[in-house]
Amino acid sequence: MEMEDVSASEKLLPESYRSNSPEEIRLLAIAENFQRQYSHLCPDRKPLLLCPVNECGVKKFVSTSLRPPSTIHCELFEWQGCASFVADFLSLVPLDPPVELPKVLSSPNAVLQSQKATCFEYATLLCSLLVGEDYDAYCVSGYAVKEMCLLDQSLQECPLLDPEIKAVEDVTPEQKDQDDKYSVKLQMELKSRFLAEQEKKKREAEAALLEKQKRQEEKDQQLADPLRGLRVHCWVLVLSGCRDVQENFFIDPLTGISYPTNSDNFLGIESVWNNLNYYVNMQDCSNGCADMMFDLDDLKTWEPVLFGASSKKQLIQEVLKRKEAKLMGKGNLVQEDVPKVLEMPRSWVSSIAISAEALKNRWPGGKKVIRYKQAQLERFATSKRLYGVVKRLTKYKDQDCTEVAMVKEWYQDRSDFLEEKEVDNVNEITTERFRRGRKRHLLFFRVKSLTVGTEVEMHFSSARVDDLVRRVLSPKEFIELYEGRSDFLQYRHVYFEKEIQLLSENSRNEEAPILKVVERFHRNCSKPANEDVAERVFLISEKLIELTYHLTEDRLIPSKISFIKPLDSEKGSAQEFSLDMISTFQVDLSEKPFTAVTLHKMLVELMEVEEKVIHQIMRSVKEMRDIVTLREKENKEMKLWNRAAALVRSRKRKKGNGELKNILRKYLSEEIDEDQDVKKEGLNPYFDIETEEKVKIIQEQYMKDIAEVEKTQECLKMKLHELRKTSGAAPPAALRRHKNPS
Structure with a gap:
């Protein structure tokens, strides 16, 4: 029964698969003759x-098994994309026995259909x-190390574990103090x-020696391969x-990784071939491939099967000669007769x-697992992506891969815009990275467990209205960084008096008193330096406000002012004011000092600013709590985007959105795109909750306008009816114009 199925499937194949043309028969005869001469002249070498x-x-003939395709996929335009696709799409069938050449070489189409291949079919x-x-x-037939032949990458470092990629540095007060431009610079040592x-x-020499010793220890741990130098690979x-x-x-081709031609992984070459010719290596490979020359036109180092056949290099040279002759006006010259070759x-x-x-679902079975040194990489096809996971990297503490040190996952098409998530079990750090377009413009979210409490760090995109870039909340401290603010x-x-807990259930009811607030400002060139505040400190517990101005030219110390708030400052007044409450330091004594009225006005303004700053801080803490709560909810109720379904739903609602779009044009003074409803579905990465709230406000205003128009219409109708009763004549033209006020 199986033989009948095989014969039936063979009948479906083209005729070229089941028979040979006269040219192919002649080529097979030449190849057999070449094989006999090669075995006679080189009896110590293996058959080709x-x-x-x-x-x-x-x-x-092996060269005729190569069929250059014409692809339309951008991923396959470069060698990296081609190598990655072949390595991911196929699963290895090891050679059996590993020291002999395969007897069967299936066509690339059969390999693509079965997704199983030997190293020769890979190549x-x-x-x-x-x-x-x-x-x-060119395809290369030769010998390689055991790990490469068996696709064993357990001794290689995972390429995704790059030690040069460092995590985002923490922002600490000590680092900020070190970077302070007003700090005294130490004398150069x-x-x-x-x-x-x-x-x-x-x-460097010690590091190189340690690395060499480490590699030697790893080699000693490996079992000696009795078939080293004999394992066939392509x-x-x-x-x-x-x-x-x-x-x-x-x-x-098994991994898609490139190597230099002097790599130690390749131990020797027997032959190479492409779709134009077949070349036998005549060089000594006792030192591997390190000393080999790859000038295939050199007959001393490479012996071709088809002598005189055109190579890739010769074809390029012929094309260049023809172009040059055409430019020189010699295109019609009669060429010399060249003896024809096969x-x-x-x-x-x-x-x-x-x-x-x-290309999309390239992994056999929808999943591919690669084991590296103390790491494991998993890749998932679209149909096998649970929670949108594209790939997962697991790093282990030990060589046996029993204790997990870190897990990093990459995501796609998630409704929460999550792209990467890293869980560090050693340092107890959870890091999440989002793509642009998320609510509140969150890009980076990290939670770090400390000995006392937790540290939460957030990064935001430049689309925020308040120009907030970064925010870090530790148990008793809170840091915010801004860029491009108008102030x-x-x-x-x-600085808080007690710890702030964002992750606890009762955190919303907690209010930690503020002890101190430090604010720093960039230089405002429109003001003199001695009037431009560089640092503003609110010592709330001590009822002090300190101002430090920017440095003036040729000065080492900035001007400063210190205010003591009156006792009734909590009521928002500063009536009990005296000059004893002010401490000033002016660098330039020639400048006119501040008057008492000016200082009193500054104190009142600073007290108002202090209240606003405290209110902003409370709002920031509340926003962080809301983000943490939202992340917990999103992790429990995770959804994936279905772009096709979103487009279908949006088209169904297009008919009823005409009036809303007109109102949007009126109040936003801009053209609304025809796919505004598609953006609301989440297809537009820049649609956020603020835009949605604005749309609701506009809808409410629209309903109010409609009600006013209807009310005006009723009033006009009543007046028109009364005029008709009293006069019995037609209404004047002025009223006729208002008959349809809409």
């Missing part, structure tokens, strides 16, 4: 992979894609540059000269087609 059978059991598909994108690419360079070289060689490739390099026949493989669905405020630091 020249004519394996395809999925129909028909012998085919054939990848090389076909690269040649189709005009790369000078005199040091020898020579000694510093020697110390640096010594540290990969891809990309030569320089095309597509701005400057240097030759290898690509491992060129590579046309590929027997049907056109390779990669669908957009295959030049850049920094606010608040």
